[in-house]
Amino acid sequence: xxxxxxxxxxxxxxxxxxxxxxxxxxxxxxxxxxxxxxxxxxxxxxxxxxxxxxxxxxxxxxxxxxxxxxxxxxxxxxxxxxxxxxxxxxxxxxxxxxxxxxxxxxxxxxxxxxxxxxxxxxxxxxxxxxxxxxxxxxxxxxxxxxxxxxxxxxxxxxxxxxxxxxxxxxxxxxxxxxxxxxxxxxxxxxxxxxxxxxxxxxxxxxxxxxxxxxxxxxxxxxxxxxxxxxxxxxxxxxxxxxxxxxxxxxxxxxxxxxxxxxxxxxxxxxxxxxxxxx
Numbered sequence: 374x375x376x377x378x379x380x381x382x383x384x385x386x387x388x389x390x391x392x393x394x395x396x397x398x399x400x401x402x403x404x405x406x407x408x409x410x411x412x413x414x415x416x417x418x419x420x421x422x423x424x425x426x427x428x429x430x431x432x433x434x435x436x437x438x439x440x441x442x443x444x445x446x447x448x449x450x451x452x453x454x455x456x457x458x459x460x461x462x463x464x465x466x467x468x469x470x471x472x473x474x475x476x477x478x479x480x481x482x483x484x485x486x487x488x489x490x491x492x493x494x495x496x497x498x499x500x501x502x503x504x505x506x507x508x509x510x511x512x513x514x515x516x517x518x519x520x521x522x523x524x525x526x527x528x529x530x531x532x533x534x535x536x537x538x539x540x541x542x543x544x545x546x547x548x549x550x551x552x553x554x555x556x557x558x559x560x561x562x563x564x565x566x567x568x569x570x571x572x573x574x575x576x577x578x579x580x581x582x583x584x585x586x587x588x589x590x591x592x593x594x595x596x597x598x599x600x601x602x603x604x605x606x607x608x609x610x611x612x613x614x615x616x617x618x619x620x621x622x623x624x625x626x627x628x629x630x631x632x633x634x635x636x637x638x639x640x641x642x643x644x645x646x647x648x649x650x651x
Contacts, residue, residue, distance in 0.1 A: 410477025414441020439571020450574035588617030600629035
C-alpha cells in the first residue's frame with residue numbers, strides 16, 4: 374500500500390534550549406515571511422494569509438519570543454535577539470529568496486535583520502507602519518513620540534496592562550470606530566496573550582534603538598506602506614525611511630491609521646502581492 378504523506382508542517386521551532394517560537398507555515402511558492410508588531414503575534418496576519426496562499430505564495434508568520442503562542446523566557450528582548458531568532462528559523466526551514474514583511478516593531482526588527490545578516494534568505498523588504506528609523510525623538514530627530522511618553526507606557530504596563538492595551542487600541546486606527554468591535558476585541562485578546570515582561574522590554578527597545586545606520590546597509594528593493602493618519606508611527610517616519618534606504622518607495626494609505634492591514638485590507642494585500650510578484 375502506498376504511503377500517504379499528510380504534509381503537516383511544524384507549528385513550533387526551537388531557537389535555543391527551552392525557547393520555541395510559534396509559526397504559521399502555509400502554502401507553496403515564493404516565501405513571504407511576516408513579522409508582527411508590538412504587542413501582537415503572527416495571528417495579526419489572519420486576513421493576509423488566505424490571499425497570499427491563493428496568489429501562489431508560501432506564507433510564514435513568525436511570533437517573536439514573549440508574544441502570542443511563543444515561549445516567554447526572561448532575558449534579552451532587543452532587536453538583535455529577535456533578528457537572531459528569525460535567522461535561526463529561516464535557516465531551519467531552508468528559506469531562500471523570501472520577501473520579509475515587518476509591521477510596526479516588526480518593521481524595525483526586519484531592518485535590523487537585513488542589515489545584520491546582509492539580507493540572508495531574503496531578497497525584498499516590506500515595511501508596514503514601521504517604527505523606524507527611530508520611534509522616539511532625539512535632538513537631531515524631531516519626529517514621532519517623546520521618550521517620556523514611552524516611559525509612561527512602561528509604567529502603565531507594570532500597573533495596569535489591560536489599560537495599556539485599551540489605550541493603545543484607541544489610537545491604533547484612523548478613528549476609534551475604524552475597526553468594528555469584533556476585530557478590536559480579537560486584537561485585544563492577542564495583546565493580552567503577550568507576557569508583561571516582553572511587553573515592557575520591547576517598549577525599551579522601541580524607545581532606545583536608533584536604526585539610521587542600519588538603513589544605509591539595506592541593498593534590496595524595499596516597499597514602505599504607511600498610513601497617512603498613523604498616530605503611533607507618524608507618516609514622517611515613512612519619509613525618513615525612504616530617505617535612508619536607497620532602493621525604496623512609499624505607498625501611502627490615505628484612509629488608514631496604524632492598522633492599514635485591517636483598515637484597507639484589500640489594498641494592503643494587493644500592494645504586497647504586486648511587490649512580491651515583481
